[in-house]
Amino acid sequence: MKITALEVTLFKWPVEPWSAGAMTFGGDIQLGLVTVRADSGAEGHAFLGGPSQGAGPHVGPLLDRIKPLLVGRNPLDRGAIWKAMWFQKRTVSLRAIGAVDVALWDLAGQVAGLPIHRLLGTCQTEVPAYASSAWLRDPAAYAEEAKHFHSLGWRSYKIHPHGDPQADIAICRAVREAVGEEMVLMLDSMWSYCYEESVRVGRAIEDLDFFWYEDPLPEEAIYNYVKLRQKLDIPIICTEFAPGGLYGMAQWVEQRATDMLRGDVAVCGGITPLVRIAHLADAFGMKCEIHHGGNSLNNVANLHVTMAIPNCDYYEVFPANGANKYGLVEDIEVDEHGLVYAPEGPGLGYQIDWPLVKENTIEVMR
Numbered sequence: 001m002k003i004t005a006l007e008v009t010l011f012k013w014p015v016e017p018w019s020a021g022a023m024t025f026g027g028d029i030q031l032g033l034v035t036v037r038a039d040s041g042a043e044g045h046a047f048l049g050g051p052s053q054g055a056g057p058h059v060g061p062l063l064d065r066i067k068p069l070l071v072g073r074n075p076l077d078r079g080a081i082w083k084a085m086w087f088q089k090r091t092v093s094l095r096a097i098g099a100v101d102v103a104l105w106d107l108a109g110q111v112a113g114l115p116i117h118r119l120l121g122t123c124q125t126e127v128p129a130y131a132s133s134a135w136l137r138d139p140a141a142y143a144e145e146a147k148h149f150h151s152l153g154w155r156s157y158k159i160h161p162h163g164d165p166q167a168d169i170a171i172c173r174a175v176r177e178a179v180g181e182e183m184v185l186m187l188d189s190m191w192s193y194c195y196e197e198s199v200r201v202g203r204a205i206e207d208l209d210f211f212w213y214e215d216p217l218p219e220e221a222i223y224n225y226v227k228l229r230q231k232l233d234i235p236i237i238c239t240e241f242a243p244g245g246l247y248g249m250a251q252w253v254e255q256r257a258t259d260m261l262r263g264d265v266a267v268c269g270g271i272t273p274l275v276r277i278a279h280l281a282d283a284f285g286m287k288c289e290i291h292h293g294g295n296s297l298n299n300v301a302n303l304h305v306t307m308a309i310p311n312c313d314y315y316e317v318f319p320a321n322g323a324n325k326y327g328l329v330e331d332i333e334v335d336e337h338g339l340v341y342a343p344e345g346p347g348l349g350y351q352i353d354w355p356l357v358k359e360n361t362i363e364v365m366r
């Protein structure tokens, strides 16, 4: 079997606005449908682009530099192909590399007639979801949102706060008071604090029995993460955007800078490195909690990895209100028990909404 084609179909994606401090997105952007085709007729697909940046800027380098690496190769040589793609990371984005890797895993699943998590080796078939909050105006609004998801059966809620230590502590306190003791709460401070602030907020949310403390400091601040982790008992989780991807994780583990690793198929460059990150964590007895993937097929790919590793306990739903699910006939839904389940169709196992893609196609790039 040989790869004969790599193409990207750009189609319109109306993205609902979201904003938290410096991080904002929304408006009409382009989602990319990546197709890898083999001479046997087998195909694999992935979506390229997220709400904050559409597919457009990724496509040129992908076709210029990655396509020549693929055409003529056996699409099942995913490990060798990923390694070759990784060496192009200075000119090709990890999101683009990740999309090709996801498409190759989808193709392999189609060929085998198995879901990707079965190819990887299934560890679990259900996990609880957490609602990953919107940016809301005041503590009462966060408390309302958390109560809303609690009433739907969700077991966990993660706060994206304002990035101001005092305001953030007030938000966390209001949410804990609103939902009581049984809901699992996490705080994702999104790289907002200096060291001193990170200690103050960390101590406050320890007292509120929060489950994890995510990205309080900038992603390059390993020295201060080491100090912070020595001071706090609450588990710290970072590496969502740690420089170097898989290979950057080693120093976080070696320096004891975080309690849990983090990753997703978009930021790390695909299923192949994400599984390796999870295994690295597992060898050290650490969790690898998977971040959302920014588009619907990336989230499906993340879900497969979640089911195929022994050390991811939660599935992130962001935005929690379900906005920006797009491009699939049916998307991942959380049930009344607050759970999501392992896909059972071959490959990614979720059906692309082909009429929607066709209706909204802007350009097919080859």
Ligand SMILES: [Mg+2]
Pocket (backbone or CB within 6 Å): 188, 190, 214, 215, 240
């Ligand atoms: Mg985060």
